[in-house]
Amino acid sequence: MSYREKENIVNIFSTLLITSVFAWKVYQKHLAGSIELNDNFQTWGIVFLIFAGVSIVARIVIYIIFHIINAIATREEDIPKEDERDKLIKLKATRNSHYTFSVGFFLAIIALAIGWPTYWLFILFVISGVISELIDNGSQMYYYRKGV
Amino acid sequence: MARKCITTERGFKMSKDFIRNNIRRLRFNADEMTQQELADRVGASRQTIVAIEKGKYSPSLELAFKIALTFEVPIGDVFSYEPENK
Numbered sequence: 001m002s003y004r005e006k007e008n009i010v011n012i013f014s015t016l017l018i019t020s021v022f023a024w025k026v027y028q029k030h031l032a033g034s035i036e037l038n039d040n041f042q043t044w045g046i047v048f049l050i051f052a053g054v055s056i057v058a059r060i061v062i063y064i065i066f067h068i069i070n071a072i073a074t075r076e077e078d079i080p081k082e083d084e085r086d087k088l089i090k091l092k093a094t095r096n097s098h099y100t101f102s103v104g105f106f107l108a109i110i111a112l113a114i115g116w117p118t119y120w121l122f123i124l125f126v127i128s129g130v131i132s133e134l135i136d137n138g139s140q141m142y143y144y145r146k147g148v
Numbered sequence: 149m150a151r152k153c154i155t156t157e158r159g160f161k162m163s164k165d166f167i168r169n170n171i172r173r174l175r176f177n178a179d180e181m182t183q184q185e186l187a188d189r190v191g192a193s194r195q196t197i198v199a200i201e202k203g204k205y206s207p208s209l210e211l212a213f214k215i216a217l218t219f220e221v222p223i224g225d226v227f228s229y230e231p232e233n234k
Contacts, residue, residue, distance in 0.1 A: 002195050004195070080193050080195070083191065083192040084196070084208050084210075085193070085199060086193070086196075144195075147202075147203070148204070
């Protein structure tokens, strides 16, 4: 398995791990009454910003750990440089990811239009964000395996 | 629109039209040049050279020319194109 494929697998697991842990923590705080998420846009904004920060830091830590473990296991310290095939694969994966998020965004708007509570807008944003991230990494793995 | 199609000496086929490559043979003739050596010379990764040899990736014109220049042969000796109905 190539470095890029392993990197994508790590990304998939880190996306699922970070999002599920963060969502669980926020939900527990909501149940305990320490934060009010129902229709409070300001709280949602704060939660999203904290999530962005936590997600970036956690990904950096996970990536460093992955690189160290990979270097020990394969005895290859250098990260393979990105060439035209890598860029093309990333571009196609990003396209697939954006299509997925667009569908999620559209569904969130439909949910608002049919009268679902406003907080569903944000929940659907998070879900479509996670799915689009998985599609991104999954597409990359597919293109690396099957060809582009 | 007809999809681009790739096949190699190994007979790997991706679609309707055929782009064949002789990289494996050219590497053999160049003192068994390794895929990594070729990759380093043309500025690509070894995985990309593997993918081109297997017909899983069709390189850009620039990379195709670089490969041809590395072996000091015309580009037509490295890659050839054959439509399916020919």
